[in-house]
Amino acid sequence: MEIITEQDYKTNHWQGGITRELFIYPEGSSLNDRNFDLRISSAIIEQTESVFSDFSGYTRYIMPLAGDITLGLRDQHISLQPCRLFRFSGSDKVTSCNSPGATDFNVIYRNGLPIDVQILSNAPLPPPRRLTVVFALETLTLDHKPLPQYATALLRAASTLEGTAVVIQF
Numbered sequence: 001m002e003i004i005t006e007q008d009y010k011t012n013h014w015q016g017g018i019t020r021e022l023f024i025y026p027e028g029s030s031l032n033d034r035n036f037d038l039r040i041s042s043a044i045i046e047q048t049e050s051v052f053s054d055f056s057g058y059t060r061y062i063m064p065l066a067g068d069i070t071l072g073l074r075d076q077h078i079s080l081q082p083c084r085l086f087r088f089s090g091s092d093k094v095t096s097c098n099s100p101g102a103t104d105f106n107v108i109y110r111n112g113l114p115i116d117v118q119i120l121s122n123a124p125l126p127p128p129r130r131l132t133v134v135f136a137l138e139t140l141t142l143d144h145k146p147l148p149q150y151a152t153a154l155l156r157a158a159s160t161l162e163g164t165a166v167v168i169q170f
Helices: none
Strands: 002-004 010-014 017-025 038-045 049-051 058-066 069-073 076-079 086-089 094-098 102-110 116-125 132-136 140-142 145-147 152-155 159-169
Touching: 017 132, 017 152, 058 069, 069 086, 102 159
Parallel strands: none
Antiparallel strands: 002 152, 010 017, 017 038, 038 102, 049 094, 058 086, 058 102, 069 076, 069 094, 116 159, 132 152, 132 159, 140 145, 140 159
8 A cells, every 4th residue: 555645745836726636647647748547636726716627538526625616517507515526528618616715626537447436435445457546535544554634545455444535446
């Protein structure tokens, strides 16, 4: 098990705030080059309104970690809920309206890849095809080892989760 803490995350500034890259695959790929298969990030959104970047060819998930976030999508207003992932196409034209300093959690992956994204609590995690990424929504344990809130663990074998986390398996 490899643990990546908040201090280890790669941080970038964008026009709406600060993004922390929690994980990108394959290693060495980049968001700007759009040569990644999977990217997991969290953003602190300083602007109260923003327009999402086009990620045609990708599927996206988002949920709030702090504050209020409402998406504008296909003439609908969708209020995001904590601990509930919202899935949409990377080619969708999306806007957001949020409280100042809202924090989100994002997963973006290339269409067609066998990736499973879900929120799990107190569950056994089966062995991954390639890798399991666990993002702690609260302080939890994996195989009786502590994982702080908002830290990420990379697992290459079956594990036991005690607590609540976003689990991405591929």
